[in-house]
Amino acid sequence: MTTLIACSHGTSDPAGRAAIHTLIDQIRMLLPGIRVAEAFVDVQDPAVDEVVDRCVGDGPVVVVPLLLSTGFHxxxxxxxxxxxxxxxxxATPALGPHALLAEVVHDRLAAAGLRSGDAVILAAAGSSDPAAAVDVRAMAALLSxxxxxxxxxxxxxxxxxxxSDAVQAARAAGHERVAIASYVLAPGHFARVIANAGGDVVAPxxxxxxxxxxxxxxxxxxxxxxxxxxVTA
Known part of the structure; x- marks a missing residue:
């Protein structure tokens, strides 16, 4: 049996947990016959190493990070x-950067009320790993x-x-409105930080x-x- 381990960060936010659960259910729907197990790197259990250890005896294991960028996790x-x-x-690369993510971000901004003259900031959680910033900049290049x-x-x-500094810089450059695209996977702490960063439009x-x-x-x-x-999958 081949197992996909969907590994997310973990959150204490109920809406964030619900969003990730729905995403995993969608993955299961797209992969009938494949076991999809859930794991986390922080906040929630079970931890990813525990799930890998448990599943690997049954066959090949592929860990798919439900994370948008490369980083410490x-x-x-x-x-x-x-x-x-x-x-x-x-383990596979993180979900981003990817052209489909650019489509999703575009659609979230449009639904939030983006206007033609708005400055756009792609707002990510951030990481101590420089590779994460590289991935976010690559995502911005796909979105632009x-x-x-x-x-x-x-x-x-x-x-x-x-x-917030990026918002201030956009206003100093003469933009009357600033739109922030939330480049986070689910509601939670970082989504709240992004929502409170001073944008006129904040896509969810x-x-x-x-x-x-x-x-x-x-x-x-x-x-x-x-x-x-x-192995076929």
Whole structure:
């Protein structure tokens, strides 16, 4: 039996938990016959290493991070969990950057009331890992041509420009309105920080959305091929 372990950050926010549960249900719907297990890197249980250890005896295990960018959790927590089982477990890249995520962000902004003259800031949680900022900038580059304007980035924590500072810079550059695109997967602490950063328009977090589940499935299938080319999924 091949197992997809959907590994998210974890949150104490009930709306955030519900959003992730819905996303995982969508993944299950797209992968009938594949076991989909849930795991976390923080806040909630079970921890990803525990789930990998439990599932790997039944067959190949592919951990798909339900995280938008590379960072400490992908490079340390998840990587360490699969490293104990070479040839039997692997981890895929994070969900972003991805063209489908750019579509989702675009649609969230449009629904929130984006106008043609608005400055746009892609607001991410942030990380101490510089790779996360690279991924967010790559995501902004995918989003920019869809919106027909420049997209700057801001972070709620970690290295890089704070979201509120990015908002002030946009206003200083002459923009009357600033739209913030929440580049977080689900409601929770970072979504609240983004909502309170001073934007005139704040698009909500991204999940649940079937397109995000499709990215997770794409990552899973690529992981299966890396791990066991003869395993079909």
């Amino acid at each position: 992908t490079n340390v927590d998840i990587a360490r969990a699969v490293a104990k089982h070479p040839g039997r477990a692997t 041509p869809r919106l027909g304007r420049a997209v700057t980035v801001g972070f709620a924590a970690g290295a890089g420009t704070r979201i 977090s991204l999940s649940p959305d079937l397109r995000i589940a499709e990215i997770a499935v794409e990552r899973f299938r690529a992981g299966v091929q890396v791990l066991r080319p003869h």
